[in-house]
Amino acid sequence: MAGVTAVELSCAELPVREVNAALRGLPDGSVVRIAEPRGRHNLAVGLTGRLDITIAGNAGYYVAGLCDGPDVTVEGFVGWSVGENLMSGTVRVHGNASECAGASARGGLIVIDGDASSRAGISLKGGAIAIAGDTGHMSGFMAQAGIILIGGDAADSLGDSLYEAVIYVGGKIRSLGADARVEELGTDDVRRVRELVLAAGFGHVSAEDVTKVASAKNLYNFDALKDQKY
Amino acid sequence: MCGIAGLQLKNPGLYPRLGELVVPMLDVLASRGPDSTGVAVYRHDVPPGEQKYSLCAPTPGYDWAGYVSALEAAAGVVPVEFRPQGRDGVIVTSIGPERGPELLAGIDPSVRLFGYGTAIEVYKDVGPAAEVCARYGVEGMGGYQAIGHTRMATESAVTTEHSHPFAVSPDLALVHNGSFSNYASVRRRLAANGVRFDTDNDSEVAARYIAREMAAGADLTDALRGVMKVFDGFFTLLVAAEQSLAIVRDSFACKPMVVAETADYVAVASEYVALADLPGVDKADVFEPMPEEIYTWQA
Numbered sequence: 196m197a198g199v200t201a202v203e204l205s206c207a208e209l210p211v212r213e214v215n216a217a218l219r220g221l222p223d224g225s226v227v228r229i230a231e232p233r234g235r236h237n238l239a240v241g242l243t244g245r246l247d248i249t250i251a252g253n254a255g256y257y258v259a260g261l262c263d264g265p266d267v268t269v270e271g272f273v274g275w276s277v278g279e280n281l282m283s284g285t286v287r288v289h290g291n292a293s294e295c296a297g298a299s300a301r302g303g304l305i306v307i308d309g310d311a312s313s314r315a316g317i318s319l320k321g322g323a324i325a326i327a328g329d330t331g332h333m334s335g336f337m338a339q340a341g342i343i344l345i346g347g348d349a350a351d352s353l354g355d356s357l358y359e360a361v362i363y364v365g366g367k368i369r370s371l372g373a374d375a376r377v378e379e380l381g382t383d384d385v386r387r388v389r390e391l392v393l394a395a396g397f398g399h400v401s402a403e404d405v406t407k408v409a410s411a412k413n414l415y416n417f418d419a420l421k422d423q424k425y
Numbered sequence: 426m427c428g429i430a431g432l433q434l435k436n437p438g439l440y441p442r443l444g445e446l447v448v449p450m451l452d453v454l455a456s457r458g459p460d461s462t463g464v465a466v467y468r469h470d471v472p473p474g475e476q477k478y479s480l481c482a483p484t485p486g487y488d489w490a491g492y493v494s495a496l497e498a499a500a501g502v503v504p505v506e507f508r509p510q511g512r513d514g515v516i517v518t519s520i521g522p523e524r525g526p527e528l529l530a531g532i533d534p535s536v537r538l539f540g541y542g543t544a545i546e547v548y549k550d551v552g553p554a555a556e557v558c559a560r561y562g563v564e565g566m567g568g569y570q571a572i573g574h575t576r577m578a579t580e581s582a583v584t585t586e587h588s589h590p591f592a593v594s595p596d597l598a599l600v601h602n603g604s605f606s607n608y609a610s611v612r613r614r615l616a617a618n619g620v621r622f623d624t625d626n627d628s629e630v631a632a633r634y635i636a637r638e639m640a641a642g643a644d645l646t647d648a649l650r651g652v653m654k655v656f657d658g659f660f661t662l663l664v665a666a667e668q669s670l671a672i673v674r675d676s677f678a679c680k681p682m683v684v685a686e687t688a689d690y691v692a693v694a695s696e697y698v699a700l701a702d703l704p705g706v707d708k709a710d711v712f713e714p715m716p717e718e719i720y721t722w723q724a
Contacts, residue, residue, distance in 0.1 A: 234698035252707050255698050272711035274697055275681065293683065293713040312713040313678050331678070331715055350715065 205230040211237050218242055218265075236274065239267050256293075259286040262303070278305040281322060294331065297324040300341070306395045313350070316343040319360050325395035333372065335362045335408070344391050346400045357410035363388050364408065365400045376411040427589075427602040428454025428575035428695045429663045429682075432703075433670045433722050436689040437569075439704075443468075444558075444566035446703060450692075451554035451573045453699040457602075458575035461588035462557035463549025465540060465598035465665060467724070468568030471517050478516040478525060479547040479592075481585060483535035485512050495532050511560045513539075515546050522595045537585075537623070540592030544667050547598065549574075549588040570724050572665045574600035580608075580627040591629045594636035596667035601628035602680045602695055603659035611655055631656060635664065649673045649719045663693060671721040678716035685709035691722045 202225055204214050214229060215237070221227065223245040232238055236255035239248050239262065246265040250258065253271035263282035272290035281300040288296075291309035295317055302322040307315075313331030316324045319338035329347035336352075338360030348366035355372020362375075363384070371377070380403070388402035430450040434440055443466065451462060471477055482489070493507050493516070506517040520528060526538055540547030548561040554575050558564060574589035581587050590598040605611075608627040611634060616622070620633050631652060638648035645666050652662065652673065661680035664671045672682060672693055683697045687709045692700050700706050714720050 233701035234696065236696075236698065253697055253701070253711055255696060271707070272683075272697060274683070291712045293681070294678070310712065313716060331713075332676075 201225075202227045203230060204228070206233050206235050206238075207231040211235050214238065215240060215242075218246065218248065219244070221246055232269075232271075234274070239265065253290065258288075259284075262286075272309075277307075278303070278324075281305060283322075291328070292326075296326070297322075297343075300324070304394060310347065315345075316341075316360070316362075319343065323391055323394075325391055325397065327395070327397055327399070329366070335360060335375075336372065338362075342387060342391060344388060344395070344397075344400070344405070346397050354408045354410070356414060357408070359410070361387075362408040363391075363405040365405050368406060368408070371408065374411050374414040375408050378407045378409045380405065380407050426457045426577045427600075428457035428699070429573070429589075429600045429602045429661065430454055430692075430694040430699055431570075431572040431600075431663045431665065431670055431672075432690060432692045433570045433724055434568075434690045439689060440468075440569055441567040443568040443571055444562075444564045447571045447573060448554070448558045448564045449702045450694055450699045451558060451575055453701075454573075454575045454695060455554040457695055458577040459553045460578050460583045461549065461551045461576040461585070462554040462574065463547065463576075463588045463590050463600070464558070464561075464563055464571055464573040465590045465592055466546045466548070466563070466566050466568045467544040467570040467596070467665065467667070468546070468566070469544055471543065475517055475519055476522060476525060476541060476543060476595075477546055478518070478529060478538060479513070479540040479545070480516060480529070481513045481537040481539050481549075483533075483537075487512070487536075489514060492532060492536065496529070499532060500528060510546075510548060510562060513548065513561070540590070540598060542592075542596030542667060544568075545592060545596045545598060545665075547590055547592045549590065550585050551583060551588065570665060570670060572598055572600050572663050572670070579604050581625050586624050587626045589628060590665075591626070591632035593623075593629070593632045594640065596665075597632070597636055597639065598665045599628065599632040599635065600663050601631060602661045602682075603675070605631065605656050605658035605660065607657040627658075631660070631662065639666075645669055645671050646719050646721055653717055661695070668724045669721050670724070671719060672714055673719045674714060674716045676717050682714050683711060684714055684720070685711045 226247045232254045241261040250269045256274040259267040260279040268287045276295040278286040281303040283302045285304045287306045292311045294312045296311045296315040297305045301320045305324045307326045310328035315330045315334040319341045321341045323342040325344045327346045332351040335354040339358040343362045346365045352372035354375030508515045589600040592598040605627040608630040635648040
């Protein structure tokens with residue numbers, strides 16, 4: 196492709212700091228492959244360029260965290276907090292993800308093709324997280340804005356203390372967290388889920404058949420008289 | 426923070442390489458725990474009816490020959506083999522586990538028993554992983570299973586005795602990432618029932634609890650279920666028995682763990698980065714174990 200720089204960086208040769216410095220120096224439109232990631236933490240973090248980055252294997256914590264622009268694909272498993280505080284761009288994980296996937300992300304799209312672990316989408320502030328498989332407990336905890344789509348099952352305390360974020364679940368929900376409730380699926384919901392399913396490429400999720408979880412908003416205001424004993 | 430790692434080999438072709446595979450795992454995890462390092466290696470290398478006792482010398486250059494002679498005299502004419510490993514060593518003998526620990530303590534109470542059983546050997550000391558493993562030649566050890574620990578102490582002192590693994594009953598070893606908050610209460614209850622402790626470490630209490638449950642007939646899974654009921658605090662535990670490896674995490678699951686399984690082995694570690702050197706791990710099924718679920722693998 197004209198104007199496209201193809202670059203290969205290897206974690207077997209470079210420390211993470213140098214890999215990230217090299218990524219920051221690349222012009223928009225560059226196509227980069229990071230070879231032998233070897234589970235290293237903090238790969239491809241804090242990038243603002245329009246880069247197309249492929250991490251060729253299993254990676255560690257905070258992959259693509261704090262990014263504002265690039266499209267990052269991980270051909271394997273990721274450790275804790277993939278795409279933490281993502282601003283824009285996409286992160287796609289072909290394997291499973293550990294805890295806190297997409298924690299505090301403000302925008303962009305995070306797609307997990309496998310399962311996510313506990314606390315997926317904790318404190319989400321915008322954007323979307325799409326998980327093909329199951330999620331662990333406390334997913335969506337205190338999520339403030341954005342969408343979480345869980346193609347499989349959700350473990351305990353889903354959506355505990357939710358604010359304005361909305362969670363859609365294709366499978367079963369083991370239990371809801373405090374102040375989370377199941378709501379009826381509206382036409383707008385179906386449209387949003389359909390768009391997300393399309394973007395994520397989830398053939399197994401039917402937008403009409405998901406369960407919607409949102410905040411019951413009972414925790415929004417402090418009730419001074421609650422549990423008043425005298 | 427601490428690092429924990431375990432490897433159970435399914436492919437006997439890899440048995441001779443156990444130490445060579447485990448040492449780099451612990452070396453990487455030294456960043457999570459540089460204070461002390463320990464490893465329990467499992468290998469069947471003694472005749473049926475014989476036991477291995479892993480002993481730690483009170484001082485460098487300890488008179489092991491004298492210790493062995495005294496043991497032979499005390500036990501009656503029992504041939505005792507001594508296998509030196511660094512400053513410490515393993516005694517191989519037919520003295521059974523029911524009277525071995527007491528008999529050994531009677532020979533010289535300053536020699537510490539770090540583990541015993543038909544397969545287990547325990548090596549642990551103060552220092553980062555690469556150093557401690559080199560001290561005992563762990564890299565050259567074969568076997569079918571190992572668990573290890575790199576310690577960043579929070580609950581008790583940094584000494585050889587306070588290092589993990591805690592191996593307090595035959596072929597059972599435990600390593601712990603986290604901290605128990607109610608261990609003093611559990612310890613008092615166990616002590617009131619006659620359980621004795623070597624240290625004031627919180628993880629030793631869990632090891633003693635599991636050992637006691639299993640001595641009373643529980644299997645490893647039952648005992649770990651008991652741990653979840655009885656112990657409060659943060660824990661990701663990795664426990665090995667002669668024929669099995671098990672992990673369990675508390676309900677918060679804030680202490681990490683990654684599992685990688687292939688046709689040749691199951692490997693677990695605090696962080697995937699510790700597994701990155703294992704053969705074929707890029708094709709492994711890699712996942713994070715769920716909280717309050719007990720995962721076991723049979724050797």
